[in-house]
Amino acid sequence: MKLNEIASIIGSIVVSENVEIFSMNTLKNAQAGEISFLSDTKYEKELSETKASAVILPASKAALLPDGVVALVSEEPYMAVAILSKYFAKPIRSSEKAPQIGEGSVVYPTAHIENGATVGKNCTIMSGVYVGAEAVIGNNVTLYPNVCVYRDCIIGDSVAIHAGTVIGSDGFGYAHTKTGEHVKLYQNGNVVIEDDVEIGANCTIDCAVFGSTVIKRGAKIDNLVQIGHNCVVGEYSILVSQVGLAGSTTLGRNVVLGGQSATAGHLSIAPFTTMAARSGVTKSVTRGGVYSGFPLMEHKLWLKLQAKLAKIVQS
Amino acid sequence: MKLNEIASIIGSIVVSENVEIFSMNTLKNAQAGEISFLSDTKYEKELSETKASAVILPASKAALLPDGVVALVSEEPYMAVAILSKYFAKPIRSSEKAPQIGEGSVVYPTAHIENGATVGKNCTIMSGVYVGAEAVIGNNVTLYPNVCVYRDCIIGDSVAIHAGTVIGSDGFGYAHTKTGEHVKLYQNGNVVIEDDVEIGANCTIDCAVFGSTVIKRGAKIDNLVQIGHNCVVGEYSILVSQVGLAGSTTLGRNVVLGGQSATAGHLSIAPFTTMAARSGVTKSVTRGGVYSGFPLMEHKLWLKLQAKLAKIVQS
Amino acid sequence: MKLNEIASIIGSIVVSENVEIFSMNTLKNAQAGEISFLSDTKYEKELSETKASAVILPASKAALLPDGVVALVSEEPYMAVAILSKYFAKPIRSSEKAPQIGEGSVVYPTAHIENGATVGKNCTIMSGVYVGAEAVIGNNVTLYPNVCVYRDCIIGDSVAIHAGTVIGSDGFGYAHTKTGEHVKLYQNGNVVIEDDVEIGANCTIDCAVFGSTVIKRGAKIDNLVQIGHNCVVGEYSILVSQVGLAGSTTLGRNVVLGGQSATAGHLSIAPFTTMAARSGVTKSVTRGGVYSGFPLMEHKLWLKLQAKLAKIVQS
Numbered sequence: 008m009k010l011n012e013i014a015s016i017i018g019s020i021v022v023s024e025n026v027e028i029f030s031m032n033t034l035k036n037a038q039a040g041e042i043s044f045l046s047d048t049k050y051e052k053e054l055s056e057t058k059a060s061a062v063i064l065p066a067s068k069a070a071l072l073p074d075g076v077v078a079l080v081s082e083e084p085y086m087a088v089a090i091l092s093k094y095f096a097k098p099i100r101s102s103e104k105a106p107q108i109g110e111g112s113v114v115y116p117t118a119h120i121e122n123g124a125t126v127g128k129n130c131t132i133m134s135g136v137y138v139g140a141e142a143v144i145g146n147n148v149t150l151y152p153n154v155c156v157y158r159d160c161i162i163g164d165s166v167a168i169h170a171g172t173v174i175g176s177d178g179f180g181y182a183h184t185k186t187g188e189h190v191k192l193y194q195n196g197n198v199v200i201e202d203d204v205e206i207g208a209n210c211t212i213d214c215a216v217f218g219s220t221v222i223k224r225g226a227k228i229d230n231l232v233q234i235g236h237n238c239v240v241g242e243y244s245i246l247v248s249q250v251g252l253a254g255s256t257t258l259g260r261n262v263v264l265g266g267q268s269a270t271a272g273h274l275s276i277a278p279f280t281t282m283a284a285r286s287g288v289t290k291s292v293t294r295g296g297v298y299s300g301f302p303l304m305e306h307k308l309w310l311k312l313q314a315k316l317a318k319i320v321q322s
Numbered sequence: 323m324k325l326n327e328i329a330s331i332i333g334s335i336v337v338s339e340n341v342e343i344f345s346m347n348t349l350k351n352a353q354a355g356e357i358s359f360l361s362d363t364k365y366e367k368e369l370s371e372t373k374a375s376a377v378i379l380p381a382s383k384a385a386l387l388p389d390g391v392v393a394l395v396s397e398e399p400y401m402a403v404a405i406l407s408k409y410f411a412k413p414i415r416s417s418e419k420a421p422q423i424g425e426g427s428v429v430y431p432t433a434h435i436e437n438g439a440t441v442g443k444n445c446t447i448m449s450g451v452y453v454g455a456e457a458v459i460g461n462n463v464t465l466y467p468n469v470c471v472y473r474d475c476i477i478g479d480s481v482a483i484h485a486g487t488v489i490g491s492d493g494f495g496y497a498h499t500k501t502g503e504h505v506k507l508y509q510n511g512n513v514v515i516e517d518d519v520e521i522g523a524n525c526t527i528d529c530a531v532f533g534s535t536v537i538k539r540g541a542k543i544d545n546l547v548q549i550g551h552n553c554v555v556g557e558y559s560i561l562v563s564q565v566g567l568a569g570s571t572t573l574g575r576n577v578v579l580g581g582q583s584a585t586a587g588h589l590s591i592a593p594f595t596t597m598a599a600r601s602g603v604t605k606s607v608t609r610g611g612v613y614s615g616f617p618l619m620e621h622k623l624w625l626k627l628q629a630k631l632a633k634i635v636q637s
Numbered sequence: 638m639k640l641n642e643i644a645s646i647i648g649s650i651v652v653s654e655n656v657e658i659f660s661m662n663t664l665k666n667a668q669a670g671e672i673s674f675l676s677d678t679k680y681e682k683e684l685s686e687t688k689a690s691a692v693i694l695p696a697s698k699a700a701l702l703p704d705g706v707v708a709l710v711s712e713e714p715y716m717a718v719a720i721l722s723k724y725f726a727k728p729i730r731s732s733e734k735a736p737q738i739g740e741g742s743v744v745y746p747t748a749h750i751e752n753g754a755t756v757g758k759n760c761t762i763m764s765g766v767y768v769g770a771e772a773v774i775g776n777n778v779t780l781y782p783n784v785c786v787y788r789d790c791i792i793g794d795s796v797a798i799h800a801g802t803v804i805g806s807d808g809f810g811y812a813h814t815k816t817g818e819h820v821k822l823y824q825n826g827n828v829v830i831e832d833d834v835e836i837g838a839n840c841t842i843d844c845a846v847f848g849s850t851v852i853k854r855g856a857k858i859d860n861l862v863q864i865g866h867n868c869v870v871g872e873y874s875i876l877v878s879q880v881g882l883a884g885s886t887t888l889g890r891n892v893v894l895g896g897q898s899a900t901a902g903h904l905s906i907a908p909f910t911t912m913a914a915r916s917g918v919t920k921s922v923t924r925g926g927v928y929s930g931f932p933l934m935e936h937k938l939w940l941k942l943q944a945k946l947a948k949i950v951q952s
Contacts, residue, residue, distance in 0.1 A: 233564055
């Protein structure tokens with residue numbers, strides 16, 4: 008899409024060169040041919056180093072862009088991005104290339120594998136499974152009945168995903184109008200699941216808005232777990248049933264989250280951290296250890312608090 | 323079904339005229355040809371204005387009925403209703419009329435659309451989707467893989483429902499015998515989803531026992547959310563992942579429920595109310611604002627409480 | 638598998654007779670031809686009465702075995718069991734016997750019933766349902782769309798399971814290496830669901846590691862409920878939406894768990910116990926009553942605590 012068209016869609020003044028834009032991305036990850044945006048001053052320092060071809064941002068920040076990066080001025084950049092994202096959304100079907108199925112793989116007759124998808128060797132793709140366009144499934148993978156893998160997702164080797172789990176559904180992102188309507192930010196990223204991961208039944212792992220939601224090697228995930236867009240789950244992490252991770256949270260390796268625990272978004276949890284069941288994490292955890300409670304505290308402090316409360320109730 | 327038969331099923335004395343009864347409903351919504359009931363004295367004042375043809379109720383309340391409404395006397399009206407509900411339950415399949423599919427709609431070969439269902443124009447009904455008898459799907463709707471829409475549900479225009487979500491499964495309602503067995507109250511209502519709603523993956527939205535569970539225009543629902551029978555979710559409300567609404571709760575417009583929040587049943591939440599993550603709502607909220615905690619309190623009070631508890635644990 | 642091979646797989650010294658082993662089981666339930674293990678000293682007293690043909694255990698405990706039971710010595714018995722469990726895992730498909738479908742049953746064309754499975758009379762097996770190898774479905778059972786029943790599970794008469802629910806997916810069990818990798822303990826048991834049970838939509842009920850996870854007669858389970866491996870849910874129990882039971886917990890009859898309640902593993906809950914919504918149970922409950930809170934307390938104590946906290950926050 009030409010910058011002219013983009014400017015017209017988002018109500019910006021067309022500024023200079025009319026380059027072709029292929030996709031959207033963050034300031035940090037954008038490359039030539041991509042458009043990015045600044046909607047949170049937290050990321051302002053990334054302006055000067057962006058490789059994007061154009062950036063949507065308020066007029067007051069335009070001067071911070073490197074030479075050669077086109078500024079598309081908008082006083083509501085996040086809304087502009089949401090409006091624009093629809094134009095870059097990929098269709099459900101986009102390829103005429105028949106799916107590739109590796110040697111030794113079994114695909115049940117009621118599974119649906121879209122054109123452009125690839126399934127590796129010695130996989131079992133059971134009944135009712137859906138594998139989206141351009142998705143790539145590794146070797147020795149078992150997808151139990153009714154698993155759904157949305158388009159562009161990538162699954163490594165020796166992965167097992169239990170029945171009903173959904174990989175790559177849209178992340179939950181909207182811009183809000185002043186009168187309270189919600190404008191969808193189309194989620195154009197994917198999910199990447201590394202080797203030796205096992206995921207339980209009826210989980211939901213959302214695709215990234217840009218880039219990837221990542222489940223790293225050897226992580227084990229129980230049933231009914233929710234993982235928001237752009238999360239990173241570290242190697243050998245363990246997420247017990249009914250855990251919920253809000254978007255853009257990063258777990259280090261060997262993090263353990265007890266049942267019904269949850270984290271807010273945009274946090275980072277240190278490697279080898281253990282959260283007791285039903286912990287509620289609202290700030291980043293920089294030091295491994297055992298935590299519990301909501302708000303979160305060291306587990307031994309939580310035990311102390313419960314003892315004090317027991318005394319209060321008896322008094 | 324004739325009133326004679328009904329009286330015999332629920333062990334009531336047959337009282338007067340033997341009119342034909344077509345369905346069951348609440349006192350407030352029942353029309354001629356319907357039977358209603360009084361099992362909670364809270365609704366006693368609705369007796370005098372009911373348009374039902376007959377009402378199941380204790381002997382002591384029979385005199386409160388308007389002239390011409392037949393009283394079927396039962397000292398356990400709720401149990402009587404449960405026993406009777408089975409006779410009015412609709413079969414899974416009830417029509418010989420082939421499903422109607424609108425122009426421009428794509429239905430994947432493994433989707434199953436029952437006779438009597440209608441799909442509008444330019445819809446995408448993906449693999450493994452189920453659309454029940456008499457269900458009506460609007461225009462420009464996307465049902466992602468393995469979505470299930472039970473019979474009689476109505477979905478508006480420009481709705482997207484992500485993979486594995488279940489619309490219209492039975493509400494959770496039972497009458498209990500004195501020895502502890504449970505008698506199912508068949509859920510004969512439906513779900514109505516208005517235009518521009520988006521629902522995430524693996525959610526569950528139960529049908530109403532009578533009437534409709536309603537998700538109003540522009541509401542956005544994240545993954546793994548549970549909505550009980552007869553709830554009403556207001557326009558442009560936002561329900562974050564793993565939220566649970568018990569039955570018959572009504573949210574005003576632009577209510578926001580943070581992740582893992584929950585409400586008890588039969589509550590009403592004022593428009594423009596925001597609940598922080600994991601709020602637990604046990605009473606109606608009559609004034610918009612920001613709330614959190616369980617039991618629920620104003621969010622700034624909750625923050626104050628946490629500060630006090632932090633001092634207690636240090637003491 | 639011969640004991641020699643097993644000893645070689647788990648790195649144990651071969652001790653004496655080389656009997657044939659058919660499967661794995663607990664010390665208590667193992668029979669001749671089965672191998673068992675001791676990984677938790679809590680079960681040490683069961684050694685002297687085990688009927689297993691061989692037991693994996695530390696050298697120091699070998700002398701506690703009855704005459705004729707072969708000791709396979711391992712200083713990491715749980716890891717040895719995990720490694721070995723893979724060899725006893727059953728394949729997804731194991732039979733050439735066409736599925737048996739009883740008189741009067743309707744099986745939708747996109748349902749997939751594996752060889753060796755049995756469906757009783759007057760059942761409705763809807764679209765996208767999966768019934769695994771050797772699974773047995775009773776009479777008058779309704780499996781709503783996209784229900785998945787894994788191999789070997791047994792479902793009684795007059796059971797209804799709503800859309801998207803998964804019965805018999807793998808329990809969440811791993812042994813952990815010293816460097817933090819997880820070795821899967823293959824879950825070779827099943828789920829048994831007795832008569833007159835109703836289960837909501839998108840629930841997950843895991844199979845047992847050995848033996849059975851059991852849902853007893855007349856229990857009613859709402860949507861999005863998680864039941865871990867080897868749990869027993871008592872007769873006429875009620876589990877409200879989003880409840881989670883960790884592994885090996887036993888509920889007596891007529892236990893009620895409010896919405897979002899959860900229990901830790903290996904607990905036992907007395908009959909006729911009621912837990913308020915969002916209770917968190919970390920110890921066994923030996924006396925029926927009404928409880929709430931996390932940690933759990935008598936409900937009236939919890940109300941008193943909330944009143945005290947309300948005072949603290951005002952002070």
